[in-house]
Amino acid sequence: MSEPTSVATPGAHVSHEAHHEELGFWRKYVFSTDHKVIGIQYGITGLLFLFFGFCLMMLMRWQLAYPGAPLPLIGALFGESRMPGGSMLPEFYNELGAMHGTIMVFLGVVPLAVGGFGNFVVPLQIGAPDMAFPKLNMLSYWSFFLGGVTMLVSFFVPGGAAQSGWTSYAPLAVIAGTGQTMWLIGMIFLITSSLLGAINFIATIIQLRAKGLTFMRFPFFVWAQFVTAFLLLLAFPPLEAAGVMQLMDRVAGTSFFLPSGLVVSGQVLEHAGGGNPLLWQHLFWFLAHPEVYVLILPAMGIVAEVIANNTRKPLWGYRSMVYSLVFLGFMSFVVWAHHMFMTGMGTAMAAFFQTTTMIISIPSVVILTALIISLWGGSIRFNTPMLFALGFLPMFGIGGLTGLPLGLNVADIPLHDTYYVIAHFHYVVAPGTIFALFAGIYYWFPKATGRRMNEMLGKIHFFGSFICMNVVFMPMFWVGMAGVSRRLFDGGEGYQFAQPVLHLNAVSSWGAWTLALFQLPFIFNFFWSIRNGEKTDDNPWQATTIEWSAPSPPPHGNFRVSPQAYRGPYEYSVPGAAKDFVAQSEA
C-alpha cells in the first residue's frame, strides 16, 4: 500500500517547523495542541472531578442514612460553620448537593465523554492528523480548567459554594451568597470551553475525514460525537445569556428573574420587580435538556464500538441507529418544558411538550434495541469493556423506561421533584453513561498507552459496581413513589408519610460506600497499568476501525501515511476473508 505521504496543502508555504523540532516539557505535556495530549488532559481532569463529586455525595449519604448524627473522624474536618460537632448543617447539605450535580455533569461526565474520548478518538477514527483547530482545542481545555478551578475555589468563599441546586433556580439563586456568583462565572468558562470544542468537532468531522470515509461509513461513535457537538453548539448559548442575566440580578440590581413584591425572611425585597422566575427555568432547561443527551450520546457511541468489536459482527441496524441519533438530537431542542410541568402552564402547552417527549423516546428505544439485537448470533467475548457495555444496556433500559411517566404531565404530578426523578436520571447517567465511559477506558487504554489494563481487577470492578449501583438507586424509586421530595436534608425523616421508606435511605448509603470500595481496583489498575500493564501490539482487540491501524500510542500526526477508508466500519466475520475482521483502512 504505497500512498503519498501526509496530505500536502499547495498554498501553504508557511514553515511549520515548530511541529518538527523538539518541544520543551511545557509545550509537549502542558500547553500542547496535540489532540491526544488534550484528550488525556480532559480525561484525567474529568476523572478527578468525578471522584471529587462522588466524595461529596458520600458525605451527603451519611446525613441521609443517619440524619443529624455526627460523622465520626471526618466530621471534625469540616469545621463549625459546616458540621458543628460533626453534625451536618442544612446549608452544607445544600452546598454538597448543588456542587455534586454541577461537578458531575459539567466537570466530570461531559469533559470525560466529549473532551476526553471525543478528542482522543475521533481524529484517529476518521484518519485525521489532528483536530481542525489545534490551538482552539488547547484553549478549550484551559477554559474548562479555569472553570473547574473557579468551582473549587467557590467552596472557600464566605458562605460557601453554590447552594441552590445544580439548576440554580431564581429567585433563590439570586439572593444566595457569593458562591453562587462564582458558580455563574465558572459556568461561563465551562460554556465557552464547550462551544469552542463543539466548533472544532464539527469542522474536524466534516473536513478532515479520510478519503473514502463517507458519512454512512463513520463508526457510530463518530456520529454520536457529531450530533453531540451540535447540541452543545446551539443549546449552551441561552444558558450563557441566562447566566449573564442572573449575574446582573445579583450584582447590578436588575430584576430579570425577581417578581414584584418578593418576600424574603418576612421582609419585602427592595427591588424593581417585574421579573419572571420562569424565564430562568426556560433558558436553563433549553440547555439542560439537550445537555442530558450530551451525557448519553457519547456513551451510546462507546457501547456501539465495544459491542461490534466483541460480538465479531457488524452492528445491527446501523442506518436506523444513525437516523435515530440525528432525529433524537433534533427533538431534544423541543422537549425542555417537561421539566416545568408543575409551573402552571396550560393544558395546550403541556400537551405539546408531553407529545414531543413521548416522540423522543422512540429513537432512544430504536438505538437500544439495535444494540441488543446486535448481540444475537455474535461470538461474544466477555472482556472487561464488553462487560461494562453489556451492563449499560439493561441499566439504560431501566433509566429510559422510568422516564416515561415523568414525561407524561399528569403522571408527573406525584413524581415531580421526588426521589423517583433522582433514581430515573441516575440510572441513565451512573450505571448508564459512567459504565460506558469505563468500557471506553478499558477499551482504548491500549491505544493510548500500548499496554492493557488487568482483566481480573477489571472484572472485580465491574461486578462490584454493577451490584452496588442497583443497591444505591433501585430503592430510590420506592422512596420517591412514597412521596419523599428531593433535596431534603434529612431524607424525609421529618415527614410522617416517609417513615415506612426511610430505612431505604440507609440501604442506598451503604450501597454507595461499597460502590466506592469497588472503584479502588479500578484506580489502582489504571495507574499501575500505565507502566506495568501487559504490553500489546497496535490492535489488541482485532478491531476494524481506523484508530487501530495507528501505532499504540500514536505519534504526533497520528499516521505515517494518510489512511483511506475502503469499506464500512464493522466488517467483522466477512465470509471468505482471511481473518474474522477486515480493517476499514486496509487496501
Next chain:
Amino acid sequence: MEIPYTVEVRRDTGLTNGKIGIWLFLASEVMLFGALFASYILIRTGAPTWPRGDSILNVPLATFNTIVLITSSVTMVMAWASLMRNRFSTFRLYMGATILLGGVFLVVKYFEYSHKFHDHLFPSTNNFLAIYFTLTGLHMLHVMGGMAVNAYFLGPGSKLWKTNPEWFTNRVEHSGLFWHFVDLVWIFLFPTLYLL
C-alpha cells in the same frame, strides 16, 4: 504535520476549515442573542406597562451609531476585497477605517451610557433599562472583540500576508464575517430597543 484545508477548499464541501468554523461560531451567537431577545419578549409581554424606547433613549444618537456601524461593515468588506485585488495598502486603509468607526461607535455608546447614569437611570431602575443595558452591553463587548481581532490583522498579524497571502485573506474574511454579524445584531437591536 499539516492540517489540510486550512487554505484550499475541500472538494466535496467547497469550504475551508476556517469558513465552517466561523459560521458555526456565528450560529452559536445567534442563539446567544436569541435568548436575550426571547427574554425581552417574555418580560415585555408580561409587564403591565412598557415605555416607548424613544421616551427614554436617545434616538438621533443611536441612528448615527447605526449609520456608523453599517459604514464600518462596508469598509470591512472593502478591506477584504482589497486583499483579493492584491492591494495591501488599500486593505490597511479600509481596515483602519473599520476599526476607527468601531471606535466612534464605542465613544457614542460611552456618552449614551454616562448620560443615563447621570440621570440616575441604571439597569436596576426598571426592566426596560435592565434589558437595554444587558443587550447593548453584550453587543458592545462583541464590538470590542471584533475591533481587537481586526487590530491584530492590521498590526502584528499582517505579517502573514507576506508568507501566505491566501490564508491571510481568508482570515480577514472570517474576521469580517464576525464584524458583519455584530452589525446585523445592531440592525435588530436598534429598532427593538429605541423605536418600539
Next chain:
Amino acid sequence: MQASTTTDHAADIDKHVRVYITVFVALMVLTIVTVAISRYHLPVPLAVSVALLVATIKGSLVACYFMHLISEKKLIYAVLALTAFFFAVLLALPVLTHSDGFYIHQ
C-alpha cells in the same frame, strides 16, 4: 467566496464592489425609513411588524451581500437553517407557554 489566486478574480471583485455600494445606499435609506416610520407612533402590533420587516430586509442585505451568503455552500445553509429553526423555537415557545396558563403576571 474564498481566497484563491487573487488576480483571476479581480474582475469579479469589481462587480462585487458595485454591489457593496448599492447595498450600502439601500441600508442608509432603510435606516432613515425605519426611524421616520417610528415617529408616527403606530399601534404597537403594527409598529412591531413594520420595524421587524424593515430590520429583516436590512439584515438580509447584510447577510446576503456583505457576508456573501447568497453564494455560499449548501453545508452553511444547512447549519443556518437548523439554527434559524431553533432560534424561532426559543423565541416563540416560552411566551406561548405563558400565555396559555394561569401563571400570575405582575
